[in-house]
Amino acid sequence: MSEQDTALVSRCQDDDASAFDEIVLRYKQKIFQYILRMVGDSEEAEDLTQEVFIKTYLSLRSFRSQASLNTWIYRIAGNLCIDAHRKRVRKDTAMGGAPVSLDEGVGTSGDGADDARTSRELPDTRLEPYGVLARQELDGQIQLALEALPEKMRSVVVLHDIEGLAYEEIAEIVDCPLGTVKSRLFNARVQMREKLREYLEA
Amino acid sequence: MRKNCKDIRPMLSEFIDGALDSEGAWTVRMHVSSCQSCAEDLRLLEGTVSLLRSTSQPQLSERFDASLALRIEAARHLREESIHGSVVSRTLFGLRSSLSANRFAIGRALRLSAPVVAGACVMAFLIVSAPSGTVMRAPKAVAVNDTSGFVKACQHEQQSYLAGQPFADPSAQALMQRQTDDALSREGAVLLGSGNI
Ligand SMILES: [Zn+2]
Numbered sequence: 001m002s003e004q005d006t007a008l009v010s011r012c013q014d015d016d017a018s019a020f021d022e023i024v025l026r027y028k029q030k031i032f033q034y035i036l037r038m039v040g041d042s043e044e045a046e047d048l049t050q051e052v053f054i055k056t057y058l059s060l061r062s063f064r065s066q067a068s069l070n071t072w073i074y075r076i077a078g079n080l081c082i083d084a085h086r087k088r089v090r091k092d093t094a095m096g097g098a099p100v101s102l103d104e105g106v107g108t109s110g111d112g113a114d115d116a117r118t119s120r121e122l123p124d125t126r127l128e129p130y131g132v133l134a135r136q137e138l139d140g141q142i143q144l145a146l147e148a149l150p151e152k153m154r155s156v157v158v159l160h161d162i163e164g165l166a167y168e169e170i171a172e173i174v175d176c177p178l179g180t181v182k183s184r185l186f187n188a189r190v191q192m193r194e195k196l197r198e199y200l201e202a
Numbered sequence: 203m204r205k206n207c208k209d210i211r212p213m214l215s216e217f218i219d220g221a222l223d224s225e226g227a228w229t230v231r232m233h234v235s236s237c238q239s240c241a242e243d244l245r246l247l248e249g250t251v252s253l254l255r256s257t258s259q260p261q262l263s264e265r266f267d268a269s270l271a272l273r274i275e276a277a278r279h280l281r282e283e284s285i286h287g288s289v290v291s292r293t294l295f296g297l298r299s300s301l302s303a304n305r306f307a308i309g310r311a312l313r314l315s316a317p318v319v320a321g322a323c324v325m326a327f328l329i330v331s332a333p334s335g336t337v338m339r340a341p342k343a344v345a346v347n348d349t350s351g352f353v354k355a356c357q358h359e360q361q362s363y364l365a366g367q368p369f370a371d372p373s374a375q376a377l378m379q380r381q382t383d384d385a386l387s388r389e390g391a392v393l394l395g396s397g398n399i
Contacts, residue, residue, distance in 0.1 A: 020274075024267075024270065028262060028266070029259065029261075029262065032260065032262050033259060033260055036260050042260065042263075045260075046262060046263060046266055049262070049266075050266070050269065050270045050273055051392055053270060053274070054270075054273055054274060054277045054389060054392050055392060057274055057277060057278075058277055058281060058392070135258065136258075138253070139257050139258050142253060142254065142257050143257075157254070160219075161251055161254035161255055162254055162255070162257060164255075167219075167221065182215070182216060182221075183212070185215055186212055186214075186215035186216075189215055189247055189250055189251065190247070192250050192253075192254065193246050193247055193249075193250040196250055196253060197246070199249075199253065200246050200249040200250065200253070
């Protein structure tokens, strides 16, 4: 875990409130983006993001520094998404509605995409030829394509290609072997490619 | 050893990430230089990855921080309570019976900075004025001006509270209590569930 994170955690454990604020500041956008990609609804995603930080806050005291704060927070987020998904399925089934399918709402409201996206440097591949409207439509299509993926694949592709995490970190977050991460990522990308084909042919 | 398309395809994803060893990367490069179909596969897969990387970063709403601060306060309070032993039963029975706990939490919430509390009041208003469903969320686009009277009332109540005076407006008081109750109930659920992270 990075030195900065270690320092933040021990300051939190010493009841330094500003250290926790810093953790929130550092992670809120990333966690929100991850959760939003998973659940598809921005209000639900905000609510779950807050829950991630509450759980983080409540369990910081028992946090041991051999784990990384980064993967730990993402793990909490991933588990909350799974719970939320189960609840939704249960509710949908109980109400006799369409099973599983997520809201069509895309919830990407951002045009100010200039914040640091991830801790890792990603090449700036923003597509200049697209205007704002086309960009929004494309973002919407990407979100729909993501939602069509099985949850386990979606999680891996979001964590890697959108959040910029490494294979090893993802293996720790979703709790599966490295080989599984790689094959899920490959399969997810292939499915995404099929859904987004019309935007790729140009 | 020459690999065929079936062996190459699964390597493309790692190839894009630069995660293959030099021999693997060389094998892929050699293959796609002579195989049209795999080269096309690779091109589209690379395009897919850059589309994903280029998606717009969604923005959190402006009320996120204030609302989180309030929920953290409630969680902190609940944890302190739990250290003193009585939280589980209180949480399970909906926290209704504990007026003193509510007042305590309200007091803490009020000590947050004024804008934060004002934001929280707007939220409380939106929550309470939402249609009868139990979803405690504010509609996205609400003109803050519409609630400025309410915010003022809340601010007045905060000042009264801090000054130790009785609440002047019972409805604002009820809202403050209800909001704190809601936050406490939610955080109680989180707290109880936090063992299984
Ligand atoms: Zn081939």
